[in-house]
Amino acid sequence: MRFMVMIKADKNTEAGVMPSKKLLTDMGKYNEELVKAGVLLAGEGLQPSSKGARVKFSGDKRTVIDGPFTETKELIAGYWLFQVKxxxxxxxxxxxxxxPLEGESEIEIRQVFEAEDFGDEFTPELRHAEERMRAQVAGRQ
Structure with a gap:
């Protein structure tokens, strides 16, 4: 099973405050443990929302909204992708x-959909196309 593990943002991450040397060291050790255990598939920190954008969909219309975004409790500062049982x-x-943050912080864990989760709607043709795309992506790494 794959799980997306998301670190929630706070006012410091949104202000672009960089983590301390101690936190970077501690996170590096933690990430090494994840790699050695075969758990870590991916993981990165994210730039503040002031450097981002959102695309709002309304039918066929697309509207771009530039950051920053005001509600930090709903923003993600970083993530890991775990492979676990x-x-x-x-x-x-x-x-x-x-x-991961000074004082209070929150990390959200959400299971990633797998092909079998989609049932009959995910036809053999769609599955084959998905497998082909994943192989292409894997070949780039």
């Missing part, structure tokens, strides 16, 4: 994580 295992790994 269960949600409980993902939770246990997250509980071992150094506190």
């Amino acid at each position: 269960s949600k409980e295992e993902a939770i246990e790994w997250v509980k071992r994580c150094p506190n």
Whole structure:
């Protein structure tokens, strides 16, 4: 099972405040543990929303909204993609994580959809196209 693990933003991450040397060191050690255990598939920190944009969809219309975005509780400062056996295992790994922000912080864990989750609507033709695309992406890495 794959899980997206998202670090929620706060006023400091949104202001572009860089993590301390200690936090970078602690996170580096934590990431090494994830790699050695075969859990980590990907992970990155994200720039503040002031450097981002959103695209709002309304029928066929597309509207671009430039950052910054005001509600920091809904923003993501970084993420990991874990490969684990269960949600409980993902939770246990997250509980071992150094506190990613000063003071209070929150990390959200969400399971990623797999092909079999889509049922009959995901036809053999669509599955084949998806597999071909994933192979192309994997070949670039």
